[in-house]
Amino acid sequence: MKKMNRRYNINNLEELHAMVCSLKAEHQQKGDLLLKDTKGYFKQFTLGGLIKKYATPSAFLKIDDKLNISSSLMSLVLPFLMNSTLFKGSGFLTKTLVGLASNKVGKTLDAEHLSAIFNSVKSWFGGSKKKTEKAPHYVDYGIPPDSETY
Template structure:
């Protein structure tokens, strides 16, 4: 059961290559269109929710407060932005009211905005340099070694 080939010479081979390239291009275009249609269908609920939120007054303030992608934030800033209000409310403001906790949360998040891992590491290095003992014992005193002939002598 051998299948007969349509290709008998070089011209037939070239025609078959052109036909297969056109077929591949057509299939790629079809799949690309289907992909874009699928993305539009998936994104439709998100667009609907965003349009509803845009009508709510004050939504922009909340959106900016929890916005992603701040370029100057690293992992430490993000962790402190979440963790610092939790720690303050849990341990220091246990019996405080809602307004006081909300105010402290906003202020602590603004304060954390100025922090990043470089600034924290600078402070830690300064504290470590202050705490580390300076070497002023007999190991740190360098003795002058006598090599014999002084360098300014006339030995030639």
């Protein structure tokens, strides 16, 4: 580390005290800035920071375009899921055919298809959250306008 030699033009004691105060303030400011930068640097490597950075749908789609993770995963999970739930009591031949078919279907599914399927299923169960507010309409109570109670 290179040592910096600073030259100051100090003529009296008051200028010396002012320079000492200035240097202490500069030292404190640089220390605070260094601490802030260090916290920001370490914050990006925490579990929450990594999840925010890499677990977004756009980042997953970018990774999936290169590696095709979702189709590989679905080609392994879908046959197991189908045979253990829907075709639980069926025979060996049926389970084999279902496994082969669902393996082929699983390879064609990628992250975009899975997210579209998830959104459509979610819309079936979620219903419409946007409710239109009805404008208050005039209610006629049957009292004529020229009566004494009006």
